Amino acid sequence: MGALDTADIVITTGGTGPSGVDYVYEVTKSLNPRIYIRGLRMRPGRPTGLAILSNNKVIINLSGHPISALNAMTVVVKEVIKRLAGVKVDIAEPRVMARLVRGTLGDEEVARQYRVRVRRVGNEYVIEELPRQGSSLTHTLLMINGLVFTRKGQIIREGDYVEALLLREPPRE
Template identity: 90%
Template structure:
């Protein structure tokens, strides 16, 4: 997955869980959101998920999200246009670009080989309330 390629998970001989994560903050965010949260829920015996603020949103402005080789996390700006949600990808998505967290209010996760093109709808995890137009 990108960002967060060095993420790893193992169980030692004495049944201790070992999680390896990148030192880059954005990579660590992705690892926490995708991997660590699920591991903790299983270890704690959580059977019911608490609903996360997710919406279906349309990709705007000629963007393309996705990668043929890796699952990916994209930081996006979400706006509300009428009754629809529209997302814009940030032009730079590097894992060391922590300032981008101030510019976004949503995350999009794609699977390996999944491509989202302009006008396609995709699920967005909201981090903050979207602006309204």
């Protein structure tokens, strides 16, 4: 029995991307989806694809890069599952407002996810951007404890406050 026979959502990872040969795209397209979005304006995770079949089953194609897949899971997959389940409110997540103390976050062209270090200084949370943000740099997950998501065109500068999703409890200083 195939995954599409037993599940409402099928998630693939790897094999999709900007190369000349994209097997995941070819296979997904062969299912004649009603809607197929190939590639999203976000980084990391630009190769993410989303297909809705005639029977309302959903296929989500994730990049094989772990950081890209993480971003697509937190931004796209979570929202698709909420909509299919009829959930109207957000699930509580550990988020804090934090002041950017180093770096600039944001992009004029695409939505972005940034890996950040969150610290608690007195009564305030502060964040620092990691200098290298490549989607294949999985070791950076050991160095961070938070994620910041920006919309297309949103720029956060030193001193600005931004919402950070906590992955681990921030250290106190």
